[in-house]
Amino acid sequence: MNDDEVLGAMKLAVSEVRMDRPVEDIMRRGSARRRNRTAFGVAGGGLAVVAALAIALPMASGQQPATAPAAGAAGPVAMVPAGWTLDKLADNKVKLIMTGEQVTTPDVLQNALADAGIHAAVKVGVHCTPKAAELPQADKVYRTEVLPPDYKFTFIITPKGMPENSRLYFSLFNPRGGPKPAKFDVFLVSNDAPMNCVPQSSLQK
């Protein structure tokens, strides 16, 4: 048996298999994903859709975006990698992945987190730590993961676990001084908790 016959037999082995799911179901599901992504500023799935694009896209539904770009609303909007993706999980947790790109608009991330039910502060270029201790519920509110294959820094957050008048305080910084954050830190603190913020330039050794 030659190679062509082997490959022909392989192709023939599944020739009777048919996908019979209606295209309407597929498109309904895809449209829902599109709406969700726009609402949450999510970049997910097989393509890395930048959150800035999702926010800037005109929405077919006519809804207002969850967050608006600070400038250029009437004209073309410059698109840059958002530096993060945000996804709501089936169990109502929220997954925040830091892609490693520069985060130029921390307020957009902050607003997207708020839309997902997470009161947060996002600081770039500084490392902030609470002057007092972190709230004891922290372990139940967030955890971090760095997983293969791409080893991106990921926060899994449980918004319902956050006590009243609390917020997550994120720091995105690079001790070596580059524009792209290399380190990420987060603390669960009360809204009025004093923070000690050190500029990344002071962290260089």
Add this chain to the structure above:
Amino acid sequence: MRKGSVEREQRDFADFYQRCRDDCLRAVLAGVADRALAEDLVAEAFARAWASWSKVSRHPAPAAWVVRTAVNTRVSWWRRHRREVALAGHDQAQPAEEISEVDATLLAALRRLPARQREVIVLRIWLDLDTETVANVLGISARTVAVHLFRATATLRAQFVSVAS
């Protein structure tokens, strides 16, 4: 987006789906033995393709995009939506009824190939993509595609002969 443009997008996607859905499902069955799970994964991948159609439609091989997305999708919305539990160890479950016992043996041999060789077979033979496009999709050289295809075919040929005898 204007109405005419939306309708054209919908037509394009529906046409793509009708043309490629069977091939994509067959390709995913190369790695996922559970027929129902494979269909869920392909459906989810097509839904994602529609969600990002403006980009996927410009992909050099949209069907390959769907297959790779399906294979990389671990959580099936379709399954959750039907209140079913995602299968663990699904490789043993629910074989496709349309596939005969001999063909199932062939597929099992295909599934035992190294992942890259299996991907090349799927893209090159089942999705009928040319070598350059396969190389582009997988991010490897055309020469490497040819090597993977050669090795995969040699492995399968040996196993097929032993099965037939």
